[in-house]
Amino acid sequence: MERIAEKEPVNEAAVVTAAKMDEAFLENNGSVTDILDMTNEAPVAGNWKVWMPELQSKLRRRQYINYAQDLMRLAGDCDNIDLLADDAESRLMQLRSCRKTKTEGDRTASFGRIIEMLEKAHQGDGLIGLPSGYQDLDKILCGLRGGQLITIASRPGMGKSALACNIAIQLGYMREIPVGAFSLEMSMDELNARMLASISEVNLQAFVSKEYGTERRKKAMADLAANMPKLVKAPIYIEPRTDITINQIRAEARRMVRNHNVGILFVDYLQLVGGSGNRNGNRVTEVGQISRGLKSMAMELDVPVVALAQLNRQVENDGNRAPRLADLRESGAIEADSDVVMFIWVESYDFAEGGRLLTRIEVAKNRAGRSGNFHLCFNRDYSRFEDWRDHQDLIEKYEQAAEQAKNKKKFGRKTKL
16 A cells, blocks of 8 residues: 555555555455455445444444443432433533534534524515414514524513413414423313313403303313314323423423424423522522523524513512513513513503503513514403504504603693793
């Protein structure tokens, strides 16, 4: 080989020609077939496709060996077993999906995904993520995207859980996209009953308290029975636990994605999630760990994570103003870790009719685009948020009040004499 390399490039033809002229090779009964076999079996650039599967298999085996050795070492000197379990599951999931731990070779793949996203946006309907089911929200966010932490915040009773349920119904029930949900406030029965009533347009409170007449109750029963089979089959996976920690949520979320190919996750609500156990009595630090854990989970699993959150009580004592990012309860880390923060608030309870209430959705932070606001009608009878375009009577009330306030401000000033 060295003699050939000194004179010409090393290739199959040059090796065969040189072998025929080599006396030592011929004296040892060498043949052209032997040379060809040796050439084919040699791991050279020309036959890299033959060797690549075996090399990849050996690489993965070595990674699993290193993983097992690290786990044994860490388990022998571990103060927090939950943190160890979370890290172990995260690394194991990366190994299973053959994800690289280094980023040197990831830039080409990243630009490939960017081109794919741009082509989808060019040819599609303006969405590059999952649809929320609300036209104005999708226009601002361009869809719910993988890797995003989306925080929906309000004071109690404003409809956070209802809005999350509505989005889950849109995806899981209407589009059959697998949905995962962690409920720390309501049981599975409560959530399923709420979704079934929302889909069937039945006021559960009126039904249970027998405010409905006989005919209305019969129709409600028929509607509930008709919609139940499809809801039962819908790929909506609920984990109702009141004592779950962020590490347990991440572990269960990995299983949901692995076993059911879940495309979006909901957490209701963030401030009820338990921390890692090392908070040292500092609730602000603990909530920061939780929000950071949810963001890391979204990026690791490449799915959008929708987390519900409470606002400080101070917002109720500060006039009828729109909530601000500073109103997020217990930690500024929620604002920092979230890609999207939106608030649900009511400007005035005068804009209501029966069980319907005009509410405003304020997108206060959008890391990938602009902020904005829009109206939704909260149909409290059915625990459902509906497009304002279907409730023009409430919009007319709002516009008339806005016009009156504008005129009062313009002409209501006293003239100085």
